[in-house]
Amino acid sequence: AVVSTQSTGKSKAGGLRGPTDLVNYMSVNMECNREKVDLSCEREGINFAGADLTNLVVPGMEECTIFCRDTEDCTSLTYRESDHRCFLKSRRGGIRGPSVAAGYISMNLECDNSKVTNLGCLRKGFNFA
Numbered sequence: 001a002v003v004s005t006q007s008t009g010k011s012k013a014g015g016l017r018g019p020t021d022l023v024n025y026m027s028v029n030m031e032c033n034r035e036k037v038d039l040s041c042e043r044e045g046i047n048f049a050g051a052d053l054t055n056l057v058v059p060g061m062e063e064c065t066i067f068c069r070d071t072e073d074c075t076s077l078t079y080r081e082s083d084h085r086c087f088l089k090s091r092r093g094g095i096r097g098p099s100v101a102a103g104y105i106s107m108n109l110e111c112d113n114s115k116v117t118n119l120g121c122l123r124k125g126f127n128f129a
Helices: 061-069
Strands: 043-048 052-057 076-080 085-089 098-108
Touching: 043 076, 061 076, 061 085, 061 098
Parallel strands: none
Antiparallel strands: 043 098, 052 085, 076 085, 076 098
């Protein structure tokens, strides 16, 4: 395999739009987060459509999450199980928000999973569209 030894400085972690999978290239961020991956925000069967920075093939959700953490403008991601494609997103929930989609797993890097306790504003029989 040929390895590129040419160095190009980037102004953002992960490059301008995030990483791309290219054979024979090696890239490094000057700093990275190698803490344990927290998948507590993942939503199975959900697609965050749009707001893509980039997409690449990865082995699974953990690797997809690591790429998002290491890409400066990435706030959420979607992983398509059928082809192991990881979509890094620049907006929480994508452009239109979550939609049901079998075979997809989506996640905001930060979320609030605490139990809802204030139901005083609940309105049954209404959809705030």
